[in-house]
Amino acid sequence: MSDYTIGIDFGTLSGRAVVIDTQNGKELAAVAADYPHGVLDNELPQQIKLGEDWALQHPGDYIHVLKTAVPEAVQQSGVSKEDVIGIAIDFTACTMIPVSADNEPLCLEEKWQDTPHSWVKLWKHHAAQSHANRLNEVLEQKRPDILSRYGGRLSSEWMIAKIMQIVEEAPEVYAEADQFLEAADWVTSQMTGVIRKNSCTAGYKAIWHKREGYLDKETLKALSPKMEDLYETKLRGQIYPQGEKAGELTPDMADVMGLCEGTAVAVGNVDAHVSVPAMGVTDEKKLVMSMGTSICHMLLGKEERTVEGICGVVEDGVIPGYFGYEAGQSAVGDIFSWFVNQFVPKAYEEEARERAMSIHGLLEEKADKLEPGETGLVALDWMNGNRSVLVDTDLTGMILGMTLDTKPEDVYRALIEATAFGTYKIVKSFTEQGVPIDALYANGGLSYKNKMLIQMYSDVTNKPIYIAESEELPAVGSAMFAAVAAGSKKGGYDSIQEAAFQMARLKPEPVLPDKKRHEKYLDLYEEYERLHDYFGRGENDVMKRLKQMKKEKVPN
Ligand SMILES: Nc1ncnc2c1ncn2[C@@H]1O[C@H](COP(=O)(O)OP(=O)(O)O)[C@@H](O)[C@H]1O
Numbered sequence: 001m002s003d004y005t006i007g008i009d010f011g012t013l014s015g016r017a018v019v020i021d022t023q024n025g026k027e028l029a030a031v032a033a034d035y036p037h038g039v040l041d042n043e044l045p046q047q048i049k050l051g052e053d054w055a056l057q058h059p060g061d062y063i064h065v066l067k068t069a070v071p072e073a074v075q076q077s078g079v080s081k082e083d084v085i086g087i088a089i090d091f092t093a094c095t096m097i098p099v100s101a102d103n104e105p106l107c108l109e110e111k112w113q114d115t116p117h118s119w120v121k122l123w124k125h126h127a128a129q130s131h132a133n134r135l136n137e138v139l140e141q142k143r144p145d146i147l148s149r150y151g152g153r154l155s156s157e158w159m160i161a162k163i164m165q166i167v168e169e170a171p172e173v174y175a176e177a178d179q180f181l182e183a184a185d186w187v188t189s190q191m192t193g194v195i196r197k198n199s200c201t202a203g204y205k206a207i208w209h210k211r212e213g214y215l216d217k218e219t220l221k222a223l224s225p226k227m228e229d230l231y232e233t234k235l236r237g238q239i240y241p242q243g244e245k246a247g248e249l250t251p252d253m254a255d256v257m258g259l260c261e262g263t264a265v266a267v268g269n270v271d272a273h274v275s276v277p278a279m280g281v282t283d284e285k286k287l288v289m290s291m292g293t294s295i296c297h298m299l300l301g302k303e304e305r306t307v308e309g310i311c312g313v314v315e316d317g318v319i320p321g322y323f324g325y326e327a328g329q330s331a332v333g334d335i336f337s338w339f340v341n342q343f344v345p346k347a348y349e350e351e352a353r354e355r356a357m358s359i360h361g362l363l364e365e366k367a368d369k370l371e372p373g374e375t376g377l378v379a380l381d382w383m384n385g386n387r388s389v390l391v392d393t394d395l396t397g398m399i400l401g402m403t404l405d406t407k408p409e410d411v412y413r414a415l416i417e418a419t420a421f422g423t424y425k426i427v428k429s430f431t432e433q434g435v436p437i438d439a440l441y442a443n444g445g446l447s448y449k450n451k452m453l454i455q456m457y458s459d460v461t462n463k464p465i466y467i468a469e470s471e472e473l474p475a476v477g478s479a480m481f482a483a484v485a486a487g488s489k490k491g492g493y494d495s496i497q498e499a500a501f502q503m504a505r506l507k508p509e510p511v512l513p514d515k516k517r518h519e520k521y522l523d524l525y526e527e528y529e530r531l532h533d534y535f536g537r538g539e540n541d542v543m544k545r546l547k548q549m550k551k552e553k554v555p556n
């Protein structure tokens, strides 16, 4: 008799639940549920306007996923609920929720529902950039040692900058919030009835260190006197390693999720990080790329090294016994959808319709006929800021070289190339700073939706790319951690390494680089790198000035 686990991946727009056989990692069912409110980036549901760069979510949407996608996945799998031994989730991060003393999101209370700062701040809420800048200035003076663990700069996407924005812009929300929880921990606590915080989000997003603990009080006080006790109050609580059991499914949640009361629940995790063991990667030199709306790059190392522009390095943050390095690109698929939605002419739409293709498919077909350099274009992939290596959400995108002959497929190709160059920059940054990379491991929507793109990443970086078998890889990774939380006595595993060895599944053949195309790309990459430094390292801050002018027209 087999045992099964459930993994749920909470993405930017939807949550996906999978049912997995713990013996061999076989996926028996996968069900997605869209968030009814999606991303709130213009206004709250009751039409209260939001400022520039805001991105909020409705916490009820996450519970909707638990109640709909999970029972549906169990039913489709044909598995009996008694044979489900564990459940675990992964989330985007830092996606944070201010909650009351009884662990209810403040935004669901009538008193707070019209206050934007009481809502869930999604990972890509970028309106805290000025707070992140100040945080970085204070740390540069007081704790450069901490900054070096985060590649020299902390991102506005993370917990402390987001909290600083609340302190300054809505002190009443700060005062009212009993805790600020990562959505990964909050949703897990909704399943178990207890709050058990995970080391991955604490380490990468909230400045927690396994040996040194948290940021000291003096530095916190310099950020804001109100924040001096932050880690004992609103970020309080013990931190549990990945794979640890968070608790067991409560009777109520078991009922609505169609599972058994008492089923083991693992502590929460992050989508990118959980994908590392999900690809069977449990040692060094293998860069795992979670490729969707954004890309997260994950790498394991034996030592803690300083690498420019990484998002962070956390001991045991991904796999026990290793330092887990994270880097990333804030927009990738999002850039392509922006282009497809805004700039494709009617004739292309008609052609795609006639040939029953998606616009992406049509543009891929046309762009794939071009050679490196043939578009005459080079672009910068910063439409949602730069996460690595410049760590600056105030940078913006750019396309250079357009003429009256430039076609949509030229721009589409140049945009994809720009994202491949962004990844190459990250690969070079790791390699040059002593953390080697031999191969890439791709998962997520882009790894199976666009063949040209994957070949391009392989050609640009000159590395083989292994591809995940599952289209729901983070959820599969969560299912592995669920098996560890259940433990071997219950039919699971005692370590994530064992679970990864038995359950990870890759496509049989890697995509291999074409040496000739790599050579050609090196010339184009040189131009990219020159522009990267020119616009990104302060020589010409035109992007910031333009953004400032726009801000003055659209006040927060
Ligand atoms: N054929 C394609 N080529 C390039 N990008 C695509 C294609 N199809 C979808 N996308 C982009 O991929 C992203 C969705 O990736 P996915 O992994 O499914 O989502 P998420 O990041 O939310 O998990 C969207 O930004 C979409 O525009």
Ligand SMILES: O=C(CO)[C@@H](O)[C@@H](O)COP(=O)(O)O
Pocket: 011, 012, 091, 092, 093, 094, 123, 270, 271, 272, 290, 292, 293, 294, 295, 296, 326, 328
């Ligand atoms: O920042 C992280 C992880 O550290 C991600 O959660 C974030 O980029 C969102 O990823 P997706 O593109 O939604 O998969």
